[in-house]
Amino acid sequence: xxxxxxxxVSRPTGVAQAENFAxxxxxxxPLADGAVLVRNEVLSxxxxxxxWIADKGNYSAPVAIGSVMRALAVGAIVESxxxxxxxxxxxxxWFGWQEWAAxxxxxxxxxxTEADLPRSLALGVLGINGVTxxxxxxxxxxxxxxETVLVSTAAxxxxxxxxxxxxxxGCRTVGIAGGPAKxxxxxxxxxxxxxxxxxxxGLGEAIEAACPRGVDVYFxxxxxxxxxxxxxxxxxxxxxxxxxxxxxxxxxPWPSGPRIERHLLVKRARAQxxxxxxxxxxxxxxxxxLADWVRAGRxxxxxxxxxxxxxxxxxxxxxxxxxxxGKRLIRLAAGEP
Amino acid sequence: xxxxxxxxVSRPTGVAQAENFAxxxxxxxPLADGAVLVRNEVLSxxxxxxxWIADKGNYSAPVAIGSVMRALAVGAIVESxxxxxxxxxxxxxWFGWQEWAAxxxxxxxxxxTEADLPRSLALGVLGINGVTxxxxxxxxxxxxxxETVLVSTAAxxxxxxxxxxxxxxGCRTVGIAGGPAKxxxxxxxxxxxxxxxxxxxGLGEAIEAACPRGVDVYFxxxxxxxxxxxxxxxxxxxxxxxxxxxxxxxxxPWPSGPRIERHLLVKRARAQxxxxxxxxxxxxxxxxxLADWVRAGRxxxxxxxxxxxxxxxxxxxxxxxxxxxGKRLIRLAAGEP
Numbered sequence: 001x002x003x004x005x006x007x008x009v010s011r012p013t014g015v016a017q018a019e020n021f022a023x024x025x026x027x028x029x030p031l032a033d034g035a036v037l038v039r040n041e042v043l044s045x046x047x048x049x050x051x052w053i054a055d056k057g058n059y060s061a062p063v064a065i066g067s068v069m070r071a072l073a074v075g076a077i078v079e080s081x082x083x084x085x086x087x088x089x090x091x092x093x094w095f096g097w098q099e100w101a102a103x104x105x106x107x108x109x110x111x112x113t114e115a116d117l118p119r120s121l122a123l124g125v126l127g128i129n130g131v132t133x134x135x136x137x138x139x140x141x142x143x144x145x146x147e148t149v150l151v152s153t154a155a156x157x158x159x160x161x162x163x164x165x166x167x168x169x170g171c172r173t174v175g176i177a178g179g180p181a182k183x184x185x186x187x188x189x190x191x192x193x194x195x196x197x198x199x200x201x202g203l204g205e206a207i208e209a210a211c212p213r214g215v216d217v218y219f220x221x222x223x224x225x226x227x228x229x230x231x232x233x234x235x236x237x238x239x240x241x242x243x244x245x246x247x248x249x250x251x252x253p254w255p256s257g258p259r260i261e262r263h264l265l266v267k268r269a270r271a272q273x274x275x276x277x278x279x280x281x282x283x284x285x286x287x288x289x290l291a292d293w294v295r296a297g298r299x300x301x302x303x304x305x306x307x308x309x310x311x312x313x314x315x316x317x318x319x320x321x322x323x324x325x326g327k328r329l330i331r332l333a334a335g336e337p
Numbered sequence: 338x339x340x341x342x343x344x345x346v347s348r349p350t351g352v353a354q355a356e357n358f359a360x361x362x363x364x365x366x367p368l369a370d371g372a373v374l375v376r377n378e379v380l381s382x383x384x385x386x387x388x389w390i391a392d393k394g395n396y397s398a399p400v401a402i403g404s405v406m407r408a409l410a411v412g413a414i415v416e417s418x419x420x421x422x423x424x425x426x427x428x429x430x431w432f433g434w435q436e437w438a439a440x441x442x443x444x445x446x447x448x449x450t451e452a453d454l455p456r457s458l459a460l461g462v463l464g465i466n467g468v469t470x471x472x473x474x475x476x477x478x479x480x481x482x483x484e485t486v487l488v489s490t491a492a493x494x495x496x497x498x499x500x501x502x503x504x505x506x507g508c509r510t511v512g513i514a515g516g517p518a519k520x521x522x523x524x525x526x527x528x529x530x531x532x533x534x535x536x537x538x539g540l541g542e543a544i545e546a547a548c549p550r551g552v553d554v555y556f557x558x559x560x561x562x563x564x565x566x567x568x569x570x571x572x573x574x575x576x577x578x579x580x581x582x583x584x585x586x587x588x589x590p591w592p593s594g595p596r597i598e599r600h601l602l603v604k605r606a607r608a609q610x611x612x613x614x615x616x617x618x619x620x621x622x623x624x625x626x627l628a629d630w631v632r633a634g635r636x637x638x639x640x641x642x643x644x645x646x647x648x649x650x651x652x653x654x655x656x657x658x659x660x661x662x663g664k665r666l667i668r669l670a671a672g673e674p
Contacts, residue, residue: 051603059602059603059604059605220598223596223598223599227598242598242601242602243602244602245598245599245602248596248599251599254595254596255595255596256593256594256595256596257593257594257596258591258592258593259560259585259591259592259593259594260597260608261557261560261564261579261582261608261610262560262582262585262588264579264608264609264610265396265579265580265581265582265610265611265612266388266396266610266612267396267610268396268609268610268611268612268615269609269610270607270608270609270610271597271598271601271607271608271609272601272605272606272607272608273598273601273602273603273604273605273606273607274602274605275602275603275605278605
């Protein structure tokens with residue numbers, strides 16, 4: 001049985017490009033005691049992968065050169081040598097950009113139990129993205145009904161969920177996205193009250209027009225020029241959820257921008273970083289809540305599905321180019337088990 | 338009865354200098370119904386006055402050109418036309434840089450009841466500075482015993498109280514101050530575990546040496562180069578209390594600095610602005626707690642007292658030059674009532 005896997009072969013300074021990866025084939029080794037063999041069905045592509053690869057300024061050890069690219073995936077267990085897991089169990093976890101993953105159960109994030117919903121959702125709206133949106137928004141953003149919630153990368157996998165959840169919670173929602181197509185999607189598919197194209201002129205004025213009483217919650221996925229336009233327009237008592245820095249190409253050298261301390265001071269505002277992996281104990285509860293909203297048609301999602309492991313090497317660079325509409329995933333062909 | 342008062346005659350772009358003020362004399366007018374007449378004994382000088390004068394980037398309407406400089410003061414009521422207040426009451430409040438203040442009782446911040454302690458303390462360790470230190474540290478910084486608390490302007494009126502209170506609460510305390518004399522004062526008078534001269538070379542390395550497990554709470558009175566050296570050294574889960582921006586000479590044009598979003602994200606850290614005037618309902622309780630520590634000899638303070646209203650115009654500029662040791666105050670001569 002052959003396994004194809006995507007190896008990190010060199011470390012980029014900015015976003016990893018196709019040439020930083022190589023696809024190699026290797027036989028699946030006999031399974032060790034205590035491990036399970038997962039056949040990956042869908043692989044995930046995250047903006048955060050840029051950070052997982054970087055050797056500075058991050059929250060985890062970088063992916064080693066020569067090893068399989070770290071990634072979340074969903075699949076079914078085909079063989080188990082661990083008493084808690086059985087062949088046929090559908091699981092999501094840290095299975096990497098590869099077709100087959102022989103892993104310890106600690107790599108499993110959760111058992112996928114929503115049999116009525118597509119398994120791929122476990123990587124997006126019912127996975128890292130949806131849980132980030134729900135817990136980041138409610139625990140750090142703490143929005144109150146009637147408040148204005150502004151979201152950057154508003155049509156993205158996290159942002160689109162933030163906007164819809166904020167709306168469910170009774171907030172006015174304003175999305176910032178790149179280009180007219182994503183702006184239209186914000187308004188038509190994700191129900192934002194207003195949407196702004198950051199590539200158009202006059203971003204600051206557009207935010208002011210869309211948020212006449214200021215921004216109560218800023219869910220920040222970008223940093224950079226978008227944030228620079230938001231901070232002067234925070235409302236008194238505002239909360240900023242710092243979830244990502246997608247607009248920053250590289251942190252080496254460390255970029256500068258307008259100082260935010262004075263805005264935080266005069267607005268008595270709070271900015272706080274959020275990393276969903278700190279919230280493992282809330283994950284199942286969050287997924288259950290999100291799944292109910294999906295079933296009720298209150299939480300829409302958009303998937304951007306590429307086919308075959310050959311799509312992996314360029315998939316992350318494409319995300320940073322803005323090629324994708326919605327959550328980027330890679331579907332693996334149903335091969336011989 | 339003549340009143341001498343300090344008028345703002347022109348608006349500076351940076352810190353107000355002596356020439357931005359003028360001293361004028363005017364008779365004390367007959368007292369209106371509902372007002373009280375306070376004879377000011379001590380006037381306060383605050384770093385925040387720079388912001389109160391500025392016409393942008395602040396939390397309150399700027400002091401109008403031609404009006405008395407906004408200031409806290411302490412004094413005794415000599416005449417009352419309000420039923421809640423009597424001649425002889427010692428009060429602190431918004432009485433301005435002047436010898437006599439005819440004010441509505443809404444200008445009174447509190448009745449000074451600590452008859453056993455110097456009245457001037459109501460402007461410092463038992464006033465805006467001490468209350469800022471106590472509530473900013475405990476409510477925003479939320480330090481836990483054993484954590485490392487780093488304080489900028491560590492020998493100043495707020496900073497020295499923060500350091501001592503953090504020590505009382507069981508924290509390890511590290512102060513940053515300007516020059517060897519203030520560093521010595523941090524160690525000898527205010528009991529910091531370590532103190533750093535930010536004017537010496539190697540600020541970042543000095544912070545690392547003094548905070549080997551990182552900075553859990555950063556009480557920030559300065560912004561600027563000091564903060565730039567602190568953010569990369571925050572511990573996971575750190576809290577930053579943004580209390581002042583003393584190192585920034587002007588916010589017009591708005592200054593830039595290294596972006597802090599990535600530090601907040603990877604450290605899951607929080608930065609939050611604190612303005613003590615939002616906490617009026619906690620003021621009396623905070624003063625009582627502070628006064629107990631002062632009486633017990635656990636909370637030291639340093640006053641930097643200038644004499645006579647003639648000292649006012651240059652007093653703020655001197656604060657920004659770093660002329661003062663401790664809380665800067667102006668004592669008015671005991672004149673004829």
